[in-house]
Amino acid sequence: MHPTHPHLPEGMRTGDERMDSTHDGFMDLMQTLRDTPPTERLPAYDALVRHTEAHFAQEEQWMAELGLPPQNCHAGQHANVLETLHEVGKRARQGDLGLIERMLDALDEWFALHVVAMDSALADALRAHAAAQSEAARARSSVLSTLP
Secondary structure, three states, X not given: OOOOOXXXXXXXXXXXXXXXXXXXHHHHHHHHHHHOOHHHOHHHHHHHHHHHXXXXXXXXXXXXXXXXXXXXXXXXXXHHHHHHHHHHHXXXXXXXXXXXXXXXXXXXXXXXXXXHHHHHHHHHHHHHHHHHHHHHHHHHHHHHHOOO
C-alpha cells in the first residue's frame, strides 16, 4: 500500500496528487460503507454520495479549465453514476437496503475502469496544461527581461 494513499491500488494512481487523494477518500468511504451493518448504512451511503458529488464537480471544473465542452464522455459517466447513486439512495430509504451492496459492487468495477480510461487521461491533460502554462510564463519573462 502507498503511505499517502493507503486505499488506492498502484494501478489506480493517476500521478495527480489532488485526484489521487480524492480517489483514496472515495475508496475509503466505500470500505467504511461495506464495514457498516446493512441496517445502519444510510448515513455512510449519504457521505459517499456527497463525496462523489464534490469529486465529480472538481473533475468537471478541471475539464472546463482545459476547455473541454461540458457534454463530454467523462462528464457523461459522472452524470450517469450520480443519477444511479441518487436512485439507489431513494430506494434504500424505501426499504430496499440490499441495493446499496449491489451499488458498491458495481462502483468497484466501474471505478477501476473509469480511473484508468478517463481520470488518467484527465491527469495527463492537467500536467500538459500546467507545463504549457509554465513554459508560456517563462517565455513572457524572457521577453520582458530584454525590454529596456
